[in-house]
Amino acid sequence: MRRAGFREQRPGLWRDSQGVLCRWEHPHVKHDLDRVAHKLRELSRKEQFQAFLLHPRREQAEAISAGVGYDEGICKVARALFSRASKEQRGVMLGASYSVAAFDKLRRNAGKHDQVLVRKCPYCDAPVVPDWQHLSWECPSFARDRPEVPAYVLSRRFGWPGPGEGMTTAEHSRPRSSIQPLIMIFQYSACFGAELAMNNQLATHFRTYFQLGAGDATLLAGCFGLMNLFARSLGGASSDLCFHHFGFRGRVWVQFLALVFEAIFLFAFGMVDHSQPWYVALGVLVCFSLFVQMAEGTSYGIVPFMKPDQLAVVSAVVGAGGNLGAVIAGVGFYQPIHDALLPFQVHAAYVLFWALLSPLYYWPDKGGMFQAPKALPAASKSSKPGSAETVSTPSEVIGAVVPIGAGDSRSSSKSPPRATERGGLCMCAKSLCRL
Numbered sequence: 543m544r545r546a547g548f549r550e551q552r553p554g555l556w557r558d559s560q561g562v563l564c565r566w567e568h569p570h571v572k573h574d575l576d577r578v579a580h581k582l583r584e585l586s587r588k589e590q591f592q593a594f595l596l597h598p599r600r601e602q603a604e605a606i607s608a609g610v611g612y613d614e615g616i617c618k619v620a621r622a623l624f625s626r627a628s629k630e631q632r633g634v635m636l637g638a639s640y641s642v643a644a645f646d647k648l649r650r651n652a653g654k655h656d657q658v659l660v661r662k663c664p665y666c667d668a669p670v671v672p673d674w675q676h677l678s679w680e681c682p683s684f685a686r687d688r689p690e691v692p693a694y695v696l697s698r699r700f701g702w703p704g705p706g707e708g709m710t711t712a713e714h715s716r717p718r719s720s721i722q723p724l725i726m727i728f729q730y731s732a733c734f735g736a737e738l739a740m741n742n743q744l745a746t747h748f749r750t751y752f753q754l755g756a757g758d759a760t761l762l763a764g765c766f767g768l769m770n771l772f773a774r775s776l777g778g779a780s781s782d783l784c785f786h787h788f789g790f791r792g793r794v795w796v797q798f799l800a801l802v803f804e805a806i807f808l809f810a811f812g813m814v815d816h817s818q819p820w821y822v823a824l825g826v827l828v829c830f831s832l833f834v835q836m837a838e839g840t841s842y843g844i845v846p847f848m849k850p851d852q853l854a855v856v857s858a859v860v861g862a863g864g865n866l867g868a869v870i871a872g873v874g875f876y877q878p879i880h881d882a883l884l885p886f887q888v889h890a891a892y893v894l895f896w897a898l899l900s901p902l903y904y905w906p907d908k909g910g911m912f913q914a915p916k917a918l919p920a921a922s923k924s925s926k927p928g929s930a931e932t933v934s935t936p937s938e939v940i941g942a943v944v945p946i947g948a949g950d951s952r953s954s955s956k957s958p959p960r961a962t963e964r965g966g967l968c969m970c971a972k973s974l975c976r977l
Contacts, residue, residue, distance in 0.1 A: 584614060587614075587617055591611075591612040592612070604695050605695050605696065610695055619703045620635065620702045620703060623635070623703070626850060635700055635701050636700075665677070665681055665683040665684070666681050666682050666683045674699070679691045692704055721902060722902065722904075722905075723849065725896070725902055726841060726844065726845065726863070727859055727863035728867070729797070729801060729841060729863075729900075730838070730867070731870060732867060732892060732893040732896045732897070733834050733835075733837035734838050734861075734868075735864050735865070735866065735868045735871055736808065736867065736889065736893060737766075737864075738864065738867070738868035739871035740831075741763075741767065742876075743885075744763035744766055744827070747759075748820065748823075752823070754820060762827075765824060765827065765828060765831075766828075767831075768831075769828065769831040769832055773833075773834075773835030774836070774839045775839060776832075776839065777839025777840045778842065780796050780800075780839070781796050781840045781844070789908075789909065790847065790905075790909055791910060793840065793843050793844050793847075796843075797841060797900060800833050800836045800837035800840050802894065802897050803833040804833040804836075804893055804897075805897060807826055807827075807829045808830050808886055808893060809886070809887050809890035809891075810826045811823060811830055811886055812883045812886030812887040812890060813883065813887070815883065870892070871889055871892070875892070876889075
């Protein structure tokens, strides 16, 4: 407690550096305990970071020469990113993906043992040892998605957030209330809710408005649900395809287009009166059903990316939004409006309204409909022709395009030495993340 800046006033009563009292004689006072625990954890992290700086490794010497010190905000963001990073990304953050010393040994011994050396980059064929610096910040094969070289040494070498990025990235990393899940709830109410509402209305509409028999009306209404056999999967596949070609903004665009065309065909269905044959209404209904089901698939193409650490909650409330949409449509449009066609047109306006809010989907690491990602660029693949290997990138760390395992030459009979030296920061980062 004293090392953390607390002064004991009397047994069970402490005062921190800001003069705030902490009472240990009342352990039920959770606020005091949480504040003390936070200070003690920060003290432990700071001491471990200082121990890392005292370790005789190149990274430590470079960090000391650059004046790097412990920063609580940067550490908080780094721990949040590490907690949801893949194993490849964690390898980058821990400094375990490459050994700088091992590559230095390769460079010093170049020409002495040709049979065991990697003397050119396996991605751009440059006559250099493919070390961290080359693959991360110099190799032209990854220039398309490479950000500017960070000035902060821990960002450049380990993918940690740098000074000035703490608040922005922290706000992105920690769970928080935002408008995007709310929009998705009501967009799902506009597609799945519309499906439930139409299942309730169509048979009656064909029987009373078009004067068809009960069996024929039921059969035509069943054509709407028949599209479920493939249309919803088509929406999910379209979302994945657009994501592959255009990034996350592709998912948002296909969601927007599916809802817009759903609204268009729902309005068109509401414009088909009984002066026209029933098969005109059926044709419009089939097109409407196609985009309704596609919108449901595209919705859940976005849901897993909205709040990855709260995926179960977001998925549940979005699914409940579909039932909410059916209640809204039934109580708000179809029951109070005593007209055969106007409720469909009003319902179409409801769908279009929520579709037009799609530009509000935006995340710093993913972008939006009209904005590219700012904080964390997307992962990329090797651009070397004929390469089938996907390059793992620390895309949720800082965006440095780093091909994990890129030092393994496909043209050499032997691989370069594996990284056996983990360094002080490896243990430091593990301890920080546990805390």
